[in-house]
Ligand SMILES: Nc1ncnc2c1ncn2[C@@H]1O[C@H](COP(=O)(O)OP(=O)(O)O)[C@@H](O)[C@H]1O
């Protein structure tokens with residue numbers, strides 16, 4: 001069977017919004033703490049989403065993303081703190097009483113039921129009549145482009161199709177909040193990219209407040225209205241993708257989201273940091289920025305520098321990768337690797353093994369004391 | 372489109388694989404044949420013996436004697452009642468336990484498995500003596516009635532029944548299924564009936580078959596507790612009347628297989644239609660009234 005992930009997009013989506021009248025609600029986690037033995041999976045986590053917002057929780061494996069999502073869903077007890085959905089305190093409500101739709105990382109369709117029966121399940125639980133259930137299940141399956149697969153069992157569907165049915169099943173009950181825990185991680189790259197787009201489009205159309213967990217920074221940057229970057233049960237930064245990428249608040253965020261190059265240079269004044277033989281990088285002062293004149297580590301994105309062929313250059317080219325519209329060049333100096341990404345059109349042709357110089361082009365994302 | 376892709380793939384491997392396949396097939400037939408003979412030959416010669424006895428010529432006397440023997444029917448009925456009671460009790464105990472272990476405490480799974488094997492390690496005679504000395508003072512409602520036998524059979528059959536259901540549950544991602552159900556607003560009861568039991572059908576069927584067969588064949592404990600069950604009566608007859616005893620055991624074979632086949636057919640037909648409900652558990656649960664009868 002071929003994957004037809006992209007051929008049918010959410011055709012019924014636009015009408016759906018009108019029919020459902022789904023309104024996003026505000027969601028808030030307040031000082032939520034949860035420990036497993038010695039492991040503090042969440043410590044005093046504060047997180048909120050405005051009505052209809054798409055929040056992505058991003059962080060390395062084991063940082064507490066799933067625990068936070070499960071606390072929101074009511075599937076995980078919390079030690080302290082509170083959870084609010086639509087202004088209501090739901091901390092003590094079990095999962096079955098909260099108005100949530102959840103899509104799990106592992107395939108979670110009921111194996112004994114067809115796609116349609118799976119989507120109908122939540123409605124059946126709520127006592128919706130058979131005819132109405134089937135009508136609605138068809139509508140939801142059509143929305144995710146799977147109405148022709150309605151009578152298939154999960155084992156007869158591809159992974160991507162199963163996750164789309166799971167999404168339809170979660171939305172069928174018209175939940176107030178949609179929670180997705182790495183729903184794409186089990187799929188291969190192409191399907192993943194397609195489905196990611198579909199989820200985003202669907203979320204826009206339905207307007208439901210959404211929390212999406214991932215450890216993939218590219219996924220986070222492309223999906224989110226706001227990204228919550230987490231590490232070790234703490235919230236490192238909670239901001240728009242642009243801000244998280246270009247103005248990371250902490251070292252952790254700078255390193256985890258996107259690629260960074262760490263140059264050694266000096267702080268010139270309150271606007272410029274200098275890297276010898278590369279140039280001046282504008283930066284924004286923060287609480288941890290070292291004083292004027294002192295040596296510092298200057299963190300620069302791959303797009304903020306360019307490569308120039310130069311026989312006397314300081315840097316040795318180790319790798320050149322053509323990425324279509326971009327070219328990624330890796331260079332090396334004194335055992336440290338730097339990555340440069342430039343548009344294919346304005347790149348100086350260099351080959352591995354040749355010597356080059358680097359030039360400053362953009363801004364530094366962070367300037368911190370030298371370790 | 373699928374057929375176009377499928378067609379060339381089919382022709383490619385056939386030539387090379389055919390020999391291996393054929394040899395494998397022959398081997399399978401031979402093995403199955405030998406094993407089958409090993410089971411069938413004793414049954415056939417028993418059958419012959421039961422129709423001829425020590426005298427020459429064919430006679431049905433062994434069978435007619437048995438069928439007109441009222442004790443044959445009462446002991447059979449007793450064993451069936453105990454069997455049904457044991458099946459129901461086993462399901463009621465084992466299903467929630469295995470589901471709970473896999474959902475909430477997967478770490479103790481090995482421990483539970485080891486515990487379930489204990490009846491194999493401790494001789495059933497020892498367990499029975501323990502039951503007699505420990506529960507001898509219990510009210511007659513349990514101790515003096517076949518209920519005590521059913522209770523003990525639930526434990527003694529655990530090595531077979533628990534493991535059967537445990538591996539069926541293991542094949543499911545219980546935690547995710549339960550939580551998906553909860554997130555859709557379902558109560559645990561609905562999740563159990565609509566999601567878990569239909570997916571555990573084969574495991575439940577295994578428990579039914581194993582527990583029931585165990586009850587019909589068990590001799591030592593029943594005789595120690597002075598119950599004349601089907602198996603006990605069979606041994607009693609065998610001590611005096613050889614051909615009747617053989618006829619008896621053939622009938623026992625038939626009586627074991629008929630209910631088990633019915634259960635199996637009921638289960639697989641439901642499975643064929645569409646996975647739907649808790650399935651054949653219903654078959655068993657209808658007989659729960661009989662269990663209360665046992666208690667009288
Ligand atoms: N049920 C549990 N029992 C014990 N430790 C757990 C349990 N669930 C999560 N943890 C621990 O809590 C931490 C956070 O886990 P999790 O929220 O699953 O992380 P993530 O989803 O970000 O990978 C990890 O160290 C994990 O080992």
Ligand SMILES: [Mg+2]
Nearest residue numbers: 062065066067
């Ligand atoms: Mg996780």
